[in-house]
Amino acid sequence: VNCKILKLFSLCSQFDEVFLTSRDQYLKLLENGDLLFQQVPMVEIDGMKLVQTRAILNYIAEKYNLHGKDLKDRAMIDMYSEGVMDLNEMIMMLIMSPDPKAKLEEIEKKAKERYLPVFEKALTGPVYLVGGKLSCADVYLLECTLMLEEKFAGILKDFGNLKSFQGRMLQIPAVNRFLLPGSKRKPPPDHKLLALAKEVFNMKF
Ligand SMILES: N[C@@H](CCC(=O)N[C@@H](CS)C(=O)NCC(=O)O)C(=O)O
Structure with a gap:
């Protein structure tokens, strides 16, 4: 899901990516009230903090004229x-x-x-x-x-x-x-990434 946002963004403009690697980082976002539903991904754009993947994708697609003529x-x-x-x-x-x-x-x-x-x-x-x-x-x-x-x-x-x-x-x-190698594209998720996600989001499964 994230990769789609990255790809669409890459096509449209420059951007910086912050990848969550600790629970503290996530808690800080929560404390700041940055995440409407306490979930990521979140994209800061045009003075907004957008969440919900499809809402983010639709905003980028509309903004950069990638959503059809009618x-x-x-x-x-x-x-x-x-x-x-x-x-x-x-x-x-x-x-x-x-x-x-x-x-x-x-x-x-x-x-x-x-x-x-x-x-x-x-x-x-x-x-x-x-x-x-x-x-x-x-x-x-x-x-x-x-x-x-x-x-x-x-x-x-x-x-x-x-x-x-x-x-x-x-x-x-x-x-x-x-x-190209070294770009922001992510490799397919593996067990290491899954373990990190469990830690960051305190998931029990
Ligand atoms: N419907 C949301 C789902 C987002 C979502 O599930 N995010 C996960 C990480 S990939 C999350 O933030 N989990 C923390 C939680 O739900 O407490 C979207 O499409 O963006």
């Missing part, structure tokens, strides 16, 4: 975005699964049979998913294809339009910079 384009962009996010979330949550192998198989099947065919079809001809121009849905989709390839090498081999789309997106200079 209401109908926006509805399509939102549908594609939500589909991508459902798939992304499954991958992100893999680390919490009691049976990661079975979960991985389920994700691969759903990706190949439910999600990727939709995007493959949408990209037959058009360069971008909606309205002939770059939108936030394209950015989320690119990220999703990269995450999928990290887990399932060669998964795009039967999805030629998606592979070409990925190639085109990677040529956008800001996207390209974001994917």
